Amino acid sequence: MKIIMLGAPGAGKGTQAKKIAGRYRIPHISTGDIFRANIKGGTELGMKAKAYMDQGQLVPDDVTIGMLLDRISEPDCADGYVLDGFPRTIPQAESLKAALEKRGEKMDYAIDVDVPDEAIVTRMGGRRACVSCGATYHIVFNPTKQEGICDACGEKLVLRDDDKPETVQNRLGVYHDQTQPLIEYYRNEGILRTVDGTKDLNEVFEDIINVLGA
Ligand code: ADP
Ligand code: ADP
Ligand code: ZN
Secondary structure, three states: OEEEEEOOOOOOHHHHHHHHHHHHOOOEEEHHHHHHHHHHOOOHHHHHHHHHHHHOOOOOHHHHHHHHHHHOOOHHHOOOEEEEOOOOOHHHHHHHHHHHHHOOOOOOEEEEEEOOHHHHHHHHHHEEEEOOOOOEEEOOOEOOOOOOEOOOOOOEEEOOHHHOHHHHHHHHHHHHHHHOHHHHHHHHHOOEEEEEOOOOHHHHHHHHHHHHOO
């Protein structure tokens, strides 16, 4: 199964993508996580991405598309994957479609996790991310067992630099301008499914399972 997660920054794409990946045994591919790993590792790709990410802007398509297409060509992607944070622009969606068509493949579902902007700001302020494994938590809505420590791997949690309120506003603007048009795009492709992302995170997951089946 090949799934795209759509939604504003902070809508819960990553949270749900991790659950989907666990249940359907497919890799969770987050372009944001790949960029952050490259920044941490000091790679050339990381250096290119950092300035954009710090401003809440998108990393240019020419960098992002090649990176994602390489990732989905790896052997663990043979039975499908869940994309979290890609595509974020129409050209990214078109490139993905063209690359899959060459192999006689297509995406199965684009799940839009729908959350209004007001709720996003509260979520981002309370988000804490693991520096090591990319897991995200929320100080109120999804707390860890031990404060500041990742349940999954035991490493430290941080407030991401780009989750500060000013940057969140930029990211929401970028989302509405560049990413939201993908909802219409995937509606036209016939694979759009919308879930109410304001519900409790377990309820959102139930709704997604109902969409995907079994
Ligand atoms: P969130 O989960 O809050 O939406 P991400 O971790 O997905 O955040 O993305 C963080 C940042 O990484 C984005 O603000 C953007 O700068 C960059 N980024 C991630 N995915 C893409 C993409 N597909 N195209 C361009 N930039 C991206
Ligand atoms: P995205 O990947 O779309 O940027 P995340 O999955 O990182 O979003 O979620 C953003 C923040 O909101 C995190 O702190 C997460 O724990 C929290 N969160 C996710 N889903 C819900 C939900 N249904 N209700 C309340 N908080 C949520
Ligand atoms: Zn962790």
